[in-house]
Amino acid sequence: MHMQTAPVHDHVCWGYQRRDEFTVPAWEFLADGLAAHERVLYVAPGDPELIAAQMRAAGPFDEGLRTGAVRISSADSTYATGAVVDPAGQVELYAAATAQALAEGYTGLRVAADVTPLVRTPAQLDAFARYEHLVDHFMAAHPMSAICGYDTAELGDETVAQLACMHPEARQVPAPFHLHGHTRDGSTAALAGELDMQARPLWPLALQRARLRPAGGSIAIDATDLTFIDHRSLFDIAGYAEDNDTTVVLRTRLSTPARLLELFGLTNVRVERV
Known part of the structure; x- marks a missing residue:
């Protein structure tokens, strides 16, 4: 079955437990990019030659591999073991x-990357989460899309x-909320989903x-697109405003939110109803 792929500017987090649970949707995502005359890049652990052979057998990548429309990068050779990504530097790349x-005449860049090796340590995780937010801002304004x-x-x-x-969207992994860069109105960031007890361990970190x-x-x-926010999450926002x-x-x-702000006297958060 063909996956419902997202248009240009999309940025999707994809959880998997077996490698093919990522490679199948990733390669379909890249094939859609080729059809839209985008350059596509696949980043994954392993030997690039072996990956290229597998892609030739699985989809319409043969011509693109010859012309440079399809590029492959090995995560093993690109990143040293335990390397901590430079968030701003990676966005620049x-x-x-x-x-x-x-x-070179393409309509944009489409990337599918298995980035598991880059988040194995706490320092890696912290830096890469920051990078994911930064690159989402870039994708919101430029013809780049990605599945991670x-x-x-x-x-x-x-x-x-x-x-x-x-990320603005996640598949095969629970995400109670999304804090990302795809905004409708030029805001600093966008926030969707629910900020409730399930979000409690995640929200302060994301902020x-x-x-x-x-x-x-x-x-x-x-x-x-925020459908619920509790008072604890509003306190986190107020604390962030105060710290900055x-x-x-x-x-x-x-x-x-406006009623909660009035009730608790939080003056450094303001609500604009839309």
Whole structure:
């Protein structure tokens, strides 16, 4: 069955337990990119020659591998064991790859990457979660899309959930909320899902890793797709605003946040109903 792939600018976290649970949707995602005349890049552990042979057998990649429309990068050779990604530097690399693809006549860059080796230690996880948020901002404004694979059997659902929360969308892994860069209105970030007890261990981490910074004197969050927020999560937002000496503007359809803010006297968070 063909997966429902996302259009350009999408950024999907994909959890898997068997390798084919990622390779099948990843290669279909890349095949759709070829059909849209994008350059496609597959990043995964293993020998690139063996991966190329497997891709030739599994899909329409033969011509693209010859012409350079399809590129393969081995995570084993690209990243040293235990390497901690430089979030801003990694975004710059993908920005350069996107610009190169456009200069060579492609309509954009599409990436499928099994990045499990990059989140095995706490330091790696912290840096890569920050990177996922940063690169999502880049993808929101440029013709790059990506599907990011994480081995939940090796890493555990809790670890992968921390990464899933930094994507606009997640498949095969629970993510109670999404804090990401695809906004409707030029806000600093977007927030979707539910901030409830299930989100409790994840939300403060995600907020700190996103490192949202004021623009025009405040941090605006597009929370149009937020369906629930409890008072503890509002306290976290207020604490973040206080730590950064700013005001957070929550743009939401919900009526409860404004009542909670008034009830608890939280003055550094403001609600704008949309």
